[in-house]
Amino acid sequence: MTDRRSVLKGMACTAGVISVAGEAQLHPTVPWWKRATIYQIYPRSFQDSNGDGIGDLPGITSRLDYIKGLGIDAVWLSPHFASPNADNGYDISDYCAVMPEFGSMADFDTMLAGMKDRGIRLILDLVVNHSSDEHAWFTASRASRNNPYRDFYIWRDGKGDQPPNNYPSFFGGPAWTRDETTGQWYLHYFGRKQPDLNWENPAVRDAVYDVMRFWLEKGVAGFRMDVIPFVSKQPGLPDLSPEQLKNPEYVYASGPKMHEYMQEMRREVLAPYGAVAIGEAYGVTAEAAQRLTDSRRGELDMVLNFDVVRLDRDGWRKLPLSLPALKKVYARLNAEVGPFGWNSVFQENHDNPRAVSHFGDDDPLWWERSAKALAVLLLTQPGTPFIYQGEEIGMTNYPFREIGEFNDVEVHGQWKDDVETGKVPAATYLWDIAQTSRDNARTPMQWSSQSNAGFTRGKPWMPVNPNFTAINAATQTSKDSSVLGFYRRLIRWRSRQSDLAVSSYVDLLPDHPTLFLYRRGSVVVAINLSRQVQQVPLTGNPTIVLASDDDGATGQPGNLILSGWTAAVVSLS
Secondary structure (H helix, E strand, O other): OOOOOOOHHHOOOOOOOOOOHHHHHHHOOOOHHHHHOEEEEEHHHHOOOOOOOOOOOHHHHHHHHHHHHOOOOOOEOOOOOOOOOOOOOOOOEEEEEEHHHHOOHHHHHHHHHHHHOOOOEEEEEEOOOEOHHHHHHHHOOOOOOOOOHHHHEEEEEOOOOOOOOOOOOOOOOOOOOOOOEEEEEEEEOOOOOOEEEEOOOOOHHHHHHHHHHHHHHHHHOHHHHHEHHHHOOOOOOOOOOHHHHHOHHHHHHOOHHHHHHHHHHHHHHHHOOOEEEEOOOOOOOHHHHHHHOOOOOOOOOEEOOOOOOOOOEEEEEEEEOOOOHHHHHHHHHHHOOEEEOOEEOOOOOOOOHHHHHHHHHHOOOOOHHHHHHHHHHHHOOOOOEEEOOOOOOOOOOOOOOHHHHOOOHHHHHHHHHHHOOOOOOOOHHHHHHHOHHHHOOOOOOOOOHHHHHHOOOOOOOOOHHHHHOOOOOHHHHHHOOOOHHHHHHHHHHHHOOOOOOOOOOOEOOOOOOEEEEEEEOOEEEEEEOOOOEEEOOOOOOOEEEEEOOOOEEEEEEEEEEOOOOOOEEEEOO
């Protein structure tokens, strides 16, 4: 067996090149992330500074005052690492370099320093289930069967001219690609340019930990870990049963060593730096999620659970959404986390459609009210809330009409598998994917009503939503009653509620089809998720603490009147 350290020589990150006053080593007695509001930035679509149509790190730096003014405690930055962009940065070719399109390492350091000056922490997106096939590790791995890096990835002989097993890729086709150099197949749960790393090899884990130390030494606060439960593979990689093939993510996320690996990561890296660890929990069962976040076990601090945002989906297919079913998911997640765990709360991110179009009402007459009502839901649930760029101004889904308008590799893989084979009519697929595609969240940030929404002075890498003249940050900045203005007020209010993060959660009307009513400690949250006026029965005399629209909520003895798409937080006396 090759020595686990010597194999890394010349290809590992050099940790400690730039250190920021030792701040990464601080150990806060109270976890800051339990009271934080976190803002996700998708750098390619946030702000372009040089006119090439692609968002970049200097663009982010130029908008730090905007983020600070929103009341944000930490930024989650989607991958900024060097990448050939087969999957928009989630295919990393160098973990210790900045993507040239985004800028330089000096630009990263400037951005991080600007965040620190404003009291904003930075969380990086760690993608270590797989790398790019252009990473030096994979280039060496595929060179020969006896290369020292061969075991950095998962190679198998095929079954004749067929893949080693029937694993499907999330991006279409089999999860295996035959490499002509050695005649073997490599595993990739995602695209063929995203080979899965072999975490069974301790040298791989050491290399990952070195990457983490490199960025922690710079002063980042921790990591959001992309599909991290997938790192533990099933022993022997057996074929999936017909039932398992319907939802392969549950098999991919249930490897026997997942918890062992997370505990080792905590001991080796996270604990010494006091770093926060947020795991993407796609495919993770409730029991596994509880174990992952149990503070007594020393694994992750929280997970990003997809049960809310994927409730009304079957793959790319859009299903009807029931509010009682949605409420049951929230109640279950809050119950299952247990007294030693912690939840994240989000309604959209770079992998999911816009919340206003998904859970709200994006009709021009209702989008603003529904965006603010959803803000109350997001920021009053137990756990740490995550706001995705543009959510705070009520950005909506893009009006996709044809397959050529989509950028996403996943969409084009599904089109090839389902439409070009005749399994699904093109019109059916396009109608559903227009509602469920993650491309909806990747259109450029709408900063103003100027050309290209103020995102770039060049041609944007992806089209701007044509509604940018009506929905943009500049229009809303000075209006306290706007979606942006309300987010600012709501975040400030939440930051002053010392018990909100840890107080109990009780659903008071679990079966109501349009009202979401729940108690959080000393307050009751009432949200009307419909266009119709609703009367909310409450015992006592409700005092309105805050409302999403000043004229939308009226307290009366024994009840609360809510206009369409209005939310209110009330205390009872």
